[in-house]
Amino acid sequence: MSRKTDLLQGTLDLLILRTLATGPMHGWAIAQRIQQVTEDVLQIAQGSLYPALHRLEQEDWIEAEWGTSEANRPAKFYQLTKAGRKQLAAEEETWERIAGAVARVLSQA
């Protein structure tokens, strides 16, 4: 299994940030959530998910705290920081612009 994501560069960050905008979550829940919402179209490989989470944490866009999972086990919960919300807004805007541009190119052809 490839550890590299097939997603567009930076898209994984956007997906994680957007998912966390709904509330604190651990890594497993983030992956599940993205898979569910996209109806299994996007499957996040753990090999990409955890490096991304730690990178975002180092950027101070998300922060982590140890808590208890639904199964009553210690789990590392991530949540957005203030800087993370700003970053999410910026990345959403960028994404819309690119997606719109790509869509226009496709409809023209």
Next chain:
Amino acid sequence: MITRIRKRLRTIFHRSRYERELDLELQFHLDMLTAQHQRSGLSPALARRAALRAFGPMAGVKDDVRDTWLARIVESALQDVRYGVRMLATAPAFALGMILTIALAIGVNTSIFGIAYALLLRPLPFDRSADLIVLQHGTPDVTRITFSPPELDDYRRTSGFDALAEVHSMWFILLGTREDGKPSLEPQRVSTGVVSPDYFSMLGVRPAYGRTLMKEDDRPGAPAVLLLSDEYWRRAFGGDPSVVGRVFQMNDRPHTVVGVLPPFPQYPEAVDVYMPTAACPSGVADRYRHLRARRVRAGQCHAVADGCGRVRCARSEGGAC
């Protein structure tokens, strides 16, 4: 900003905690994956295997996570450097002045430390140099009274020192001799260190050529011997090792050169040649005069002991010595 820096530093200094937490985090994910497979009907063992397969190489994931920690540290360090350079570039004259000031300060510091190190800190190149002390005695109004041989013997017997060497210096005239015993060199005035035979072994100074002094050299009536200092040997004999064994006339006695010393920091002063205390021309009997002289001196004259047994009054008032 401060919390960011603190977080970066934590990744470095609490590395083991970060590693443990990463293990726990990935383990949790793996367990959830296993549980999912179990719910879809696999046995616990099979579910575990399937989860591990789906997870991929654990070590690789960990490496990638560690890379993100390291990347941030390096990146923020580079950011700091870039910021510093940009700030300096906005005020080049100020920056230049600052850099020169700091460079000068560092230079001065370094050279002062170099001097202080050489003078105060660097250990002497002697055996057990930290254990070496200089023994002096005196009275409240007269310092540095020289030692008499009986006093030295007393110190040797009672002080508990591992070794106690005696040293003083004098000037002598050295006359070279030919095979037939006639003088051949120009007479030379040489500063002479008069030392007890254990002086060199105590300091750990080993001869460059020949030997240093032995106990036998210090017996009364022993054949007179000389050691040459490195500096004098090069100056007077051009560094010729064959000088060892040559006989010179000194104080009306033949003195045989038995060795050449290596360069070493001579104490208390650099001299040309060394001889054992027994060879000091005033003789052992005379050396006891120190004691008497000291008693005399107490009242009336500022005495300077020349260290070889004789005491003369430097500023004699009435010539009482």
